[in-house]
Amino acid sequence: MSEDQMVKGAPTALGAPLVGENPAGGSDRASGQNAPPAPDTGAAGRGQLIASALAARLLMVSPERIRQLSKEGWIEKQGRDQFFLVDVVQGYIRFRNDSDRRAQKSAADSRVRDARAREIELRNAVREGRVIEIDEAMAIVEEMIGLFRAETAGLPARVTRDLQFRKTIETAVNDILERVADIAAERGRAVAEARAASEAVASNAARSMGSGEQDISADGRGPRAA
Structure with missing residues (x-):
């Protein structure tokens, strides 16, 4: 018996799998055919x-x-x-x-339209004489207060010839004028603050809207047209 025949015919170790077989039985080719397919991971990392x-x-x-x-x-x-x-x-x-x-953008456009409609409404009201400018109204009030002060200045002399009584009347009238002046100044400041706030709101509403920088999606592409 030749050496090649002795090697080929040599028994394998006890329990060792034969060439071409797997431990569970069957050939490697059959095992490969029965294996589950690999999951599809998608193209270019886009998922399954x-x-x-x-x-x-x-x-x-x-x-x-x-x-x-x-x-x-x-x-x-x-x-x-x-x-x-x-x-x-x-x-x-x-x-x-x-x-x-x-x-x-729709909400901003709606605010702009409302502000413009309000502006047109006020202009029409001024033209029709239903409202007047704040400065004009304040001028009328100041004129009336000045007239009231001038008329009350001679009130004590018209009421009595008693100098002490005149002094009492002058003190009371001056107190009234001081309170009226304080209230008028307070109302004037409130009107001025309201006008400044209204002008600021109108200025913001008149600015162009929707011109901000667009958001960028996760993959670097902008939104597609709907």
């Missing part, structure tokens, strides 16, 4: 493919909403009712950011 039903559960919306967002271009579709997981999440975030931006 999921159906619209699972995407809807993930985002807590309806499957029809997922398909609608896909038609509008927010979520890219892969084949028949298939979407990459990352595309679903990022697309929905872009959609929500765009919706919030639109709502803010």
Whole structure:
């Protein structure tokens, strides 16, 4: 018997698997055929493919909403009712950011329209004589107070010839005039502050809205047109 025949015919160790077999039995080829397929990790890190039903559960919306967002271009579709997981999440975030931006711009535009309508209404009221400018009103009040002070200055002499009694009347009249002056000054300051605040609000409302910098999505792309 040759040496090659002796090597090939040599018995294997007790319990050791034969060449081409695995410990569980069967050949390596058969084992490879029965192994489960590797999971699909997606293209370029975009996650696994999921159906619209699972995407809807993930985002807590309806499957029809997922398909609608896909038609509008927010979520890219892969084949028949298939979407990459990352595309679903990022697309929905872009959609929500765009919706919030639109709502803010709409509210700002509404405030501008209200301010302009109010301005037109006030101009019409002034033209029709239903209201007057604050400065004009304050001038009228000051004129009336000056006239009142001048008329009351001769009141003590007209009432009595008693000098002591005149002094008492003058003191009482001066106290009244001082209180009126203090109240007028307080009301004037309140009117001035209200006018300054109103002018500031009108100035802010007249500025152009929606010209701010756009948000950037997680993948660096801006929102798609809805």
